[in-house]
Amino acid sequence: MKVFITGSNGLLGQYLVQAFLQDPRYQIVATGRGENRLRQQAGYVYEPLELTQQAAVQACLEKHAPAIIIHAGAMSQVDDCERDKAACWAANVDATSYLLQAALPLHAFFLQLSTDFIFDGLAGPYRENDLPHPINNYGASKVAAERLVMQSGLAWAIVRTVLVYGVADDLRRSNFITWVKQNLEQGNPIKVVNDQWRTPTLVQDLARGCKLVADQRANGVYNISGSELLTPYQMALKVAAFLKLDAGLLQEVTAQTFTQVGARPARTGFIIEKARKVLGYQPKSFAEGLEIVAGQLQASSQA
């Protein structure tokens, strides 16, 4: 069975390819912007695909006619989305519309990735049936994409996640854990907020959760994240302790002393009971996640 993955050069995309490569039931079509940046390039088809080009999306889906589409591609830089709403909308909404239109005649199962940033962060942690109320362009674009998916007429699932962390090849954006590690290793003091709440998600868990949804063709919205509600400051302390780095470089601040272009919802995080019960989803603890990331970093430094 053919699975079509968008955003395959990204943090999640790389782990989706790895997860489906382990399962001989699937043939993978991985798509990304420009050249394939994954270290492993055998065992699947890679197609360069600019998702904002409707004709290219149409032609690529016609050519491969997948049974399952996992749409991980997105403009995920929240501040860039705030600065350039048109680019954000093109990448996160129009691109989703092009994929859905091309998927319709294929009757493909469509799995859309979404985010805790669809909420305003006043009442987290959130369940699947809480009402979205985004406070930045990125979140608004993901709400619009979710609505297109729900109204598409296809069999669909929406996987929402939070603050994804992990190690991947040639990423265009760092993630919080690697960002903290790099700064502490270089002796750079960093300001870290103590009044935002997240359920940080190990990228391997997220990929596993997406595969559970795809394997079961599970319809509906699923929160797939870590289970522990932590502040970035608490996360950073755990990173420092685990990696034996200098926590003295961590400066505990509140969000208002911390200006980011795109507003961040204060208290998000997800309740993941539905994914546990319906899908059998079982995330690693944050400590286990750090151990896995540290092991990967050690292995890559010795390679």
Ligand SMILES: NC(=O)C1=CN([C@@H]2O[C@H](COP(=O)(O)OP(=O)(O)OC[C@H]3O[C@@H](n4cnc5c(N)ncnc54)[C@H](OP(=O)(O)O)[C@@H]3O)[C@@H](O)[C@H]2O)C=CC1
């Ligand atoms: N990271 C996180 O903390 C969270 C992520 N999510 C969602 O999960 C999904 C995956 O996120 P993640 O892997 O972390 O994000 P990344 O930014 O690592 O990956 C996104 C990928 O999409 C590609 N892409 C962006 N625009 C286009 C385009 N116009 N045409 C083709 N490809 C494009 C990027 O290409 P390139 O590499 O060339 O830039 C990139 O490889 C996204 O939908 C995101 O919104 C949700 C919650 C949290």
Ligand SMILES: Cc1cn([C@H]2C[C@H](O)[C@@H](COP(=O)(O)OP(=O)(O)O[C@H]3O[C@@H](C)C(=O)[C@@H](O)[C@H]3O)O2)c(=O)[nH]c1=O
């Ligand atoms: C850069 C930075 C971040 N932080 C905090 C703020 C925030 O809560 C957390 C991560 O901040 P960042 O700006 O790195 O990441 P951010 O853009 O907030 O991450 C978001 O990405 C998109 C794709 C999502 O969908 C969201 O779920 C979320 O993961 O770390 C600090 O405390 N100090 C800092 O210097």
